[in-house]
Amino acid sequence: MRAKVTRPARGDLVAAATVALVLVPQALAYASIAGLDPVYGLYAAVAAPIAGALVGSSPYLQTGPVAVTSLLTFGALAPLAEPESLRFAALAAVLALIVGLVRVTLGLVGAGPIAYLMSQPVVVSFTTAAALLIVGTQVPALLGVDVDAANPLVGAVSALADPTEWSWADVALGLGALVVMFGGRRLWAFFPGALVAVVAATAWSTLAGYDGATVGTFDLQLHAPRSIAPGDLGALLLPGLVIAVIGFAEPASIARRYAAEDRQPWNSNREFVGQGLANLASGAAGGFPVGGSFSRTGLNRLSGARTRWSGAFTGLLVLAILPFAGMLANLPLAVLAGLVIGAVLSLVDVRKPALYWHWSKPQFAVGVVTAVSTLAFAPRVERGVVLGVAAALAVHLWREMRVPVPSCVEHDVLHLRPSGVLYFGSAPAVERAINAVIVQHPDVASVVLHLNSVGRLDLTGALMLRDLVEESDAAGRSFAIRGAGPHAARLLSRVLGPAVTVEPARLA
Template sequence: MQQEETQQTRHVLSFLRAWMPFLIWGQELTPHTIKADLMAGLTGAIVVLPQGVAYALIAGLPPEYGLYTAIITPVIAGLFGSSLHLISGPTAAISIVVLSVVSSVIPPDTHAFIPAVMTLTLLAGLIQLGLGLARMGTLVNFISHTVVIGFTAGAAILIATSQMKYILGIQIDSGSSFVDTWHTLISQLNTTNLYSLGIALATILTIQCVRIINPKIPAMLVGMAAGSFLCWLLQGDQHNVPLVGALPGTLPQFALPDLSIDTISALLPGAIAVAILGLVEAVSIARAIAIRSGQRIEGNQEFLGQGLSNIVGSFFSCYAGSGSFTRSGVNYDSGAQTPLAGISAAAILVLILLLLPDITAYLPMPAMAGAILLISWNLIDSHHIAQILQSSKQEAAILLITFLSTLFLELEFAIYLGVLVSLVLYLKRTSRPKLTEVAPLSFAYGTELRAIKRFKLASCPGIKILRIDGSIFFGAVDHIQRSIHQLPLTYPQSKQILIHCTGINFIDVSGAEMLLQESERLKKAGYQLSFCSLKNYVLDELKANGYLEKIGQDAFFPTVDIALETLVEQVEQHTERCNECPKHVFIQCPRLLETKTL
């Protein structure tokens, strides 16, 4: 009876962790943790205020939509996610993807644009929630780090490009491509508004100086304030310097997204890209913070939190959000203990929105663009880019393809292409496992085998040991079969061929069938194919499929030493060369055994 109650308690706790994790960490709140979270929330609100406005402009939305997203999204994601320190909300990469996806269907300047953005957000949230419910948290592992770095770098260039019209004061049609935008900028460079350029440069300079003098000061907020002051001083409004304008001073209202079939079908491919990118950002940032905090992150739970935040947000004027590396890092460094920090930051934003709606009324667009320019610059991970370019040609190819496709293709297809190329190159690599001839490093019993060429080891004329470094699956069958076909030509005197299987993690039906065919073919040609050190679960699969019996159980040995005891004896029975051989590769060699006996 007590055991049943314990099991029921576990089920209840599991349910609470999955659907109401806030009840778990809520029990750990103390006056100390609440105070720490409130202070971290105040810092977070100061950081997200300029970012929310900036990211909304990147997404082609009015500034209040960035703040709405910074209010609703972190609250829902914090309540239902697994990370104690991840702060979700508007991000630069997601913002530019949202603009790209929706503007390809509906022009940004039309009334239908904002409802379509909400539809995209809803679809992305549903996809994320579905993946979480399906327990597919490992999906993000298939999006390589190189793809994310390449895409983010390309997105950074696009973001910077989109802001150049405000920095230079040049009129550019909305929805212009990367190439068209730069063509217009260069052709109209002589019409640059020097007031706009001066305000943007002053903002950038102020932000950088503040960061150097004291990194703890909210540099972006100070820089925008300096840009606003300079604009007022220069009477920028009289010199065609556009202003962001005042916020509406109201809370986000409930509104239905555009649920028409045409809109949903048009936005669905892009929604998949937004969902995947959002999950990759959120989970990778949560894991990075967890390394510092020692917390264990549950990928599926994070999927649920991100999905629910976007679903709920889509009904309250929020566009697609994800985890923010900057705000999450600031949150942790500010001493946050629980997601209450993100919730308190959202509450402070609500007060600012209601009490200080004119806070952006005199904020010049060039100042905002200058701040966004710095944001985009920080998105480029130059350290890892240089590392990738120097370390691997394949990874460098993935990086460059993703980066260039981000600039010249639709952003959602750039993500797909990057993932596709990385998977293709991975499959190409795994489909060509190396077959390396190995031998014992010394005469010690049970010694690890090493590559003959690398360690300049002696090779036995009668027995060849080959190590396969990779699994034997349908994609690798042809390469391995070709390699085995060459063995009699490469080693005509070696009648015993032993496959060292420590590097084989699985053998599918195609691989097992190929091994059976090669074993029979070699046997007819006077050779014997044997296997040693195969993992137990792989051996069990061969046995279950009947291939262990078909190939012959006597061809499989648990260790290389046991295999050599049998194979050396068989070679010795068929030839006298063992007694005359000067190489003595194995401890099982007859002359070594005689010496040892003497």
């Protein structure tokens, strides 16, 4: 797997500067979602874009702290350590290393197509539910209310329940950040609304003597413990695997989308390795698991980026900003809450689930299972994905086990036309259905089985057909098979022998 070395394009540095201005406040906010001190978001924001740009497939993909992966991180670590503690930070760094190792391994062994295994209803429903949970985590800070609830939605409802406890100054700051963020985009597509909101709110907080909750002073020195107990490592393996696979859905969909627009090839294996290196670098720098950002990637492309160098430049520019990060100590948390809410609102998608209801009721049910379980199990949101994937597989198996067998009689010939997959799961039901039809027509002299609509036939299905042939021979009826695909025809010829006519499907 060799990544083609390209020279920086003229627009890469400009695009990187634009993205870096957005990344800094987002990194602070997403670190808080992950249960970490905001400064750890800056560590991830420096290391991940540089490492992710080394071998990635997409020239636009911006890697770093993202909302959904941050929530997955919090869900994985909350049962193991106190949020914002040094132990929590150490576990987050180790979790990033595990995610990185899994992704690099999957890419090197050519397992990139695993990115396609999660169905769209699972991905869309999980993303929407996760976005709602992220909003829930920020509602208390937006209102200036302290709540203690494991489930973010419970905490949000608790905070909203008593308006007398709200800090109206915090509400104004948070909503003002939203207005600047979205209003600025109407004036200019490249308007750095998040940065303007952060700078303005920090300046106001300093001059006005704001006494609400703020980010606080930054300590750029890493004090996380260097050693992790073996039990902790074992507890992180499964969450690391889940985050490695689930979190890859976001950068994969971003890269695929822009590759299609540019009519350029996309390599999922290279992207797995690139995202793996980004997580390894983030963990080594004391950060937390990272992924690809929809908003920053889109901004990167619109700002003129043309090569992977834009990602590397972004990380270097954030590194240059680090010495001045202490200037954000007076930034109100309500502003960060508003920026996070604004960033994740675009992830809430109710239109597609509504379409699933019209297109496929079972797939709509898969989406409901995914969304409800994600919300119910929060902060262990990875369980929602696992249940959603299980539901999708169950629906798939249920569909494959249902093989209708329409029939008709012409003169003394019974024609059977099964439709579906004839394998070990559906073979017993198909055998019962065919026998039931034969019993209804005891006088037919011949049975013809048409396999044109059978997508796949395995050995169990072939052995079942052999039993039917033998029963027909015993009853004095002939049995013929027509329209078998190449693989099915070869398998049936070996299992049934020359005594039964097997006519392969005709090529158009």
